[in-house]
Amino acid sequence: MKLITCTHVRGRRTACHIEQGGEIFFQDPQPPPDALVTLDFPGLRRLNRASLVKWLSSRETNRTGHPAVPLATTGDSAEEAPPPLEQGSPAPSPAGDVAGAGSAVGPPSRRQIVDLPPTCWRLTELDDFLDAGGWEWTLWGVEQHIALTEFRAFAERWHADTIARFRGVEDIASAEARSAALAPLAERLQRVYGVLQHAGARAEHERMQAVEHLDRQHLEALRPIGADRLKDWLSAVEAMETDAVRSEALQELARYLVGGGGPGPEERARILRAISRRKKLREATEYDSDFWEILSDHLDLPEPARDLVVDVTNAHPCTVQANWDLLRATRVGPVAPGRSALAVYTERGRLRCYVRGDRTLLFRIRKAGGELRKYGCTLRIQAPGGASLRPMLLDIERLDTLAHVDPAQAVEAVADLGLPADHLLYRTARAAASDHRQARLLSDLLIELKYGVDADVARTLIRSQSRTRGL
Amino acid sequence: MPVSIRTLKRRYKIHLALGRALPPHDLGFPLPFSTGNPLYDAALTEKLSATRTMSEAEHLRRTWDLARAATAEETRVLALHSRGLLNDFRLLMALRCWEQEDDEGAAAFLRALPWARRLGFPTAVIKPSATVFTGWRRSLRFRLVDEPRFPALRELYRQLLRQAPPVIILKYRAAIQEAAALMKYRFEGARERAIHAWCFENQTAGASDAGLSLLGAYADARTTLREPGPGALATLLEGAPETLPLTSYAGLLGSAGVHLREDAQAAVVPLRDYAVRSATPVESLLRLRQWAPWLQERHTETLAQTVRAAVLEGGLEVPFHRVTQAYMSAPIELRKRVLEPLYLPLLRHFGRQVAGLLPPPGPLTYVQPGNALQSMSLLLYAAVASAADTRMLLLYRDGVEEVPGLTLDRISPHLADDPWELQQWLLAEFGGLATQHDRHYDLGAAARVLKGLDPRAPLLLNVPMWDNEPWLAALLPFEQVFNLNGAVGAPGEVSVAQDYYVQMHWGGTRGAGGSRAGADGAALRFAELLDRLRMFQTLAEAPGAGDPA
Known part of the structure; x- marks a missing residue:
């Protein structure tokens, strides 16, 4: 065997x-x-x-x-x-x-x-x-272990033999004999060309090894990093083909930027802008957590914006990460890596603005009638009934909570519906005052009567928006 | 004879069917147990936090209704066992007693609460949303207790402030400020005036004279750090009679931009020394990984001494899984250093603890596949074996074998091994057992072996099998079966993997075959489960509990 x-x-x-x-x-x-x-x-x-x-x-x-x-x-x-x-x-x-x-x-x-x-x-x-x-x-992965020359030698040894076997089967006239001969031929073909199929991958593998070697040589020639050679450094790193070497080089650059002998804050910010303008470098660092971890305590963020009007209706609660988004986006309030913020996106899904705060801020704005002055800016939430469901979901979440902790306060929210005094809603509210099981029913009725949506669906949407259970 | 697991499970199923018990996915502790009394059950398993189908408000409403309906006898029972209740329920029962003008009862439950919650009790009475909720719900206005009884509340608070140690006053300034403002508390006397100045004006005038010199020490540290700076702070703290709590100290450093991880930080050595000195036992464990880059031998000795003194001598309870997670998350070099002075003594202590929690009779029999050697479950076995009579059975494709117990002395030197070293040891200790990947086991032989065991003695299973008739049949007679994986289905069996019951309730047994944490994760929580089980058994025999009518 x-x-x-x-x-x-x-x-x-x-x-x-x-x-x-x-x-x-x-x-x-x-x-x-x-x-x-x-x-x-x-x-x-x-x-x-x-x-x-x-x-x-x-x-x-x-x-x-x-x-x-x-x-x-x-x-x-x-x-x-x-x-x-x-x-x-x-x-x-x-x-x-x-x-x-x-x-x-x-x-x-x-x-x-x-x-x-x-x-x-x-x-x-x-x-x-x-x-x-x-x-x-x-x-699978044979190209990791066998040199390209071996693939060439293998092809030389077996390609002609395999062609001969092809012809051998084609020459068989009898259908029965031919079908018997096809089985071993099939296996032979799968083995021979199964191996040769990986020759291209091996060629690419050896190419990448050579390229990596060259990239490392170029990187070594660029050391040490200095202010006078920065432009060359960036160009050389951008031209590299090996992602791993490029990533190492950029992390080395990040350490230079924050190190004792490195540039001051203004120069550092200028260099980061230069990196972000180069597409390959920007993409290489977009999700490189090591790069940003080196920089996170040294990001020189400009002063937050003032006198803006920001619509946070569809803002997402998040924890701010150190990345290009943070440097590009408008910031309202003391936004910094690791802190909670509301992320506002453009219609195309690009981050536009961070507002310091969390879902609690959204409720405060809603409670204030949809507009609140904070951090020198005006924060707005659209009224329910507009294009976005978010305002409605904020109200639903509030009603759902009140139905359990204060049924009387909850039913005040539907006073405008003009329901008769003996309506099921009011009977349920009275029962809910002493029976917690009726409170859930009360919540369902309130949500469906006031907003016309299935209460359980609404709760699922609300949960998906909450960044943590506590919010 | 304590109430059996099968009885607790039967009561749970009945109560679940009658709508008196919550399904596992809505419990803070997803255990299928019931004492027979929904109030007692909630006190042991229901937390005031959102679960799969219930919001915080819904849990609050349900548990408050249960607390409100408590009889005097039930209240007395819960007060007697308040240490075993969840914090949320201790608070609710304190509120209930307050509503009933049972000040003694309220005080009993308050004594079982951590200081932060104790000092927030008036807030819970007047504006409960600020205490029981988080996020936007904290601003909701509603009451649980209709009549706060302000005069009595203020008098209670006077007693609490008198009892609160200075370090508590320092740490929970916000809680005191909020409670005092809500009840319009009048601060009287030198000590209370000093507390008022601290909470409302951020001043420490008169604090030293009032026996609150720690507040003054904090204020001095804050001022010195601003100007002249970290070096002067280190000098000041060195000579100070009071030790600031770590949380306050770390807050000062953080707000001043001082990072202990940076070697170039001015005066970093004495600042680091102080951080280690100021850490509580729990903080010492939780900070191991964060501080690992700079901990020296003198630091690890101090940390180990702090933890040992508190846990082994002082009786402080720290969950085994927290200790082990903290230890295992530390870098290997640090683990080697703290293994002997810190982790091993705690392991032996936990072994004794678990041995003490195991209901009699012995021995504990541990059953697992011979080729599935999981470090945490082996560690659990060794820790328990160090304090109790145990035996270990290994299952194979062709039989069952009892092996000499794996002692803590044999496994402990390898708790700080890197993965390769651990593999080497497993190969040396168990030979080729772990190299065999056959997942077939002779369950018939296993069943015959189990027949020879005392069905009253506890079984600890690490056998990842389910839907197996012979195995289930073998387990039927046993009263105490603890399964580190999903439950097989025997009446006397409980799964230690806490999310098993949640998954089973949603996806059936096939969807719940393995806990997300795996048997190793479940092993870490075995002591926690035994503690809950003991509380259930205790309350199941109390007045008000029992089989449903």
């Missing part, structure tokens, strides 16, 4: 998975981790832990004439393990007593660790994909 698998690290040892066998390890010298290895077990028919141990044991016994087998056992716990309490199969061999001592072989101890000798594995070559098991799933 021949099998391709991928190695990984476990407990600082190299291991690999085998189906039905779990993890197996390697004796020294161990293969490298994250490598493709080909396991070779000639004569083994079925691969699972017990059969593998048996195969290894008999192989070593046959070869050396001694019962010693290259299987590791564990430490103390394996030796001390008491007999099993209950089991459905023959007792396992105690640790240490491995399938050796001649031909009598039992199943391995549960605690046994299987270590493959070096003779059972080697690094995978592309030709292994033609006849090994496990080839399908190990093809």
Whole structure:
């Protein structure tokens, strides 16, 4: 049996998975981790832990004439393990007593660790994909492990042979014989061209490795960062092709900007503006939390705006993050990274303005009749009935709360509906004064009578708007 | 014999069907238990915060109605066990007693409340929205108690102010200011006048003479930090007899732009030393990760001593999961340093605590798959095993095995291992067990083994299986089954994974197969569950509880 698998690290040892066998390890010298290895077990028919141990044991016994087998056992716990309490199969061999001592072989101890000798594995070559098991799933990522020259050599070796096999099948006249020949051809084609399919990915992989190397060389040549070389630095970083190297360079720049020998606040702001004007640099830093974490305590935000009229009807409560939005957006009040704010967006979804505050501010504005002077600006919320549902949802949330804590105050909100005194609403309100279960019903009636919306739908919308449960 | 788990669950199902109990997704503690009395149940599991289908207001209304309907006997029972109630309910019962002019009862519940809530009691009486709600709801005007009894309220407050230590006055200025303003409290005497100056004028004149020198120390620190600066502050604090609380100290530093994480910060060494000295035991744990970059050995010794003294000697209760989360979130180097002096003593203490909470008889039997070695659940087992009689059963595809107990001494050296070191130890300790990925287990053998156990003794399961007949049949006789995963369905069984019941209620058993936190997360909350269970069992036998009529 021949099998391709991928190695990984476990407990600082190299291991690999085998189906039905779990993890197996390697004796020294161990293969490298994250490598493709080909396991070779000639004569083994079925691969699972017990059969593998048996195969290894008999192989070593046959070869050396001694019962010693290259299987590791564990430490103390394996030796001390008491007999099993209950089991459905023959007792396992105690640790240490491995399938050796001649031909009598039992199943391995549960605690046994299987270590493959070096003779059972080697690094995978592309030709292994033609006849090994496990080839399908190990093809994914093969370009990470095999050099481009190997792909070229593989193509040279097998392309002509594969064409010949094509012709061989085409030449078969009998339908029955042809259908029988197509099965092995199908598998052959899948294996050969399955491998070659990854050649392009390998070419790209090697290209990116070379590009990264060049980018790092360019970066090294630009060091140290200095005020006189900043423009060149930005241009060079913008021209880089490797995202990781570009990100490193920009974080290095951020550290320079906030460091002891770096520029002053005005120059720092100018440099940040310069970065934001370059599309690649702006995009590279848009979601780079490390870049902004370096800068967050040193962002020189201009004074907040005054004498504006801001419509916060559709504003979203949020926690302000240090990013380009914060530098671009208008700020009303003491807006800073980490603080709560209401984010106002344009119709196209672009952040326009931050207003210091949270949903409590929205309710204050609503309570003030839809307009409130704060932070030197006028904050507005549209009246219910307009294009946005938000004002209505604010009112619904207030009614929903009052229905539970003060039913009498809640029903005042529908006085304008002119309902008769014996209306179900008023009867429910009277009952709600002493029965909390009626309060929920009261809330539903109030919402549906006044606003015509399903109360549960409204509550779901309200919850989705609340940034935290407490708001 | 305490009330059994199956009885608590049966009562819950009946009450749920009758509309007297809330579904799990609307409980602060989603446990399917009922004492038989909705008031007692709410006091143990219902919080005044929004849940899946109920708002804060709805919870408030429901719990207040229950509190208002409490009989004198029920009130007495809850007062007797006030330490085990949720904070929200302690406050509501205090309000209820106040409404009934039962000042002694109100005082009993107030004594069980943290100081912030105690000092906010008048606010809760006069303007409850400011106390029980957050956000915009704090401005709503309504009353729970119709008649505040202002004279008696002021007299109560006088007593509270007299009892409040200076550090409380310093920390909860806003609460005092709000309460005093609402009831138009008249500050009398030197001490109260000093409190008034502090709360309303931000001044500390007369504070030292009135036995509130801590307020003066804070004001001096604030002034010195502004001018001359951090260096002078460090000198001032070094010689001060009073230690500022960490929250106040950190607030001063933050507002002055002083960051302890910056090595270049002026006088940073003495400022850091002071921060460590001023931290309470809980703060010491919570700040481990934040302070890790600069903690020195002398700091860790101080932190460890603070925590040990408070928890081991002083009886301070800190939840196991909080301690472990704080420890595990710290960098590995710091974990190595605080393992012996801080974490291990707490682990042993928790082991004793859990052992004390486990209802008899023993031993506790821990059952888990042999190839699913999860560090937290192993740690839980080892901690309990250090204080109680335990046994461990491992399940395999071909049988069941009892293994020698994993002791705390064996696992503890590895609590500060990096992932690779931990894997190495697991390989050395358990061999190839964890390398086998077979998820089939001999449940028939397991069932036969369970038949040999005392069904009254507790079982702790870390077995991720459900919808399995032999397994369920084996568990049927057991009275105390604690499952770190989703429940199998035995009547004497409860899932420790708190969100299991929430998920099950919404998605059925298939949707609730595994808790989001996993068995490891559930293991951290085992002590919390046992504590709730004990409270349920206690109140289930109290007057007013019992099977529904």
